[in-house]
Amino acid sequence: MLSSQTLSGADRPVVAAWAADCAERVLPLFEAAAPDDDRPRDAIARARAFARGELTTSGEIRRRFGAGRAAHSASSPAGVAAARAAAQASGVAHMGAHALGAAAYAARAAGLRPSAPPDAVDREIEWQLRQLTPEARSALSLLPLLGQDAAGPLGPGLLSTGELGSIIRALQAGIRP
8 A cells, every 4th residue: 555645646746846846946055065966956857857757756766865865965054955855856756745855955955045034944935835836736735744644754754853844834734724
């Protein structure tokens, strides 16, 4: 039985496009911190290609960790978070809930950028919610609330605690008015 966090084969491409948008918005923070590492840019491009139906789930499952490893080459906390946003976006092919992880890490990166205003995270969440198509909003509303399903990224773990957990809760509140 698939986890409810997986989403259907039709819904994952829809949310992959949104996750790529979220991650791409903060990609310059990674590229400034690690200009010679193209793994996050490649992960975002793969998420977009998956959204267009050009890549398969099985192929992306094998490649989804590259951008996450790129976080080690970033020289700033914002760059690390931006790399993780790209990695989460590429993970949507495997499990739709990673779209919320991509958005959460992107919002975190926005808040960590140099000279970020105090409300940078909130502004990023608002931007992300405005980018949702009705189809993506509908698909993401099918995901369990953070912490209610242990079989995936929205279960106990890194995404469900601290700032990332707060961001995902805010996103889910905005998705499910």
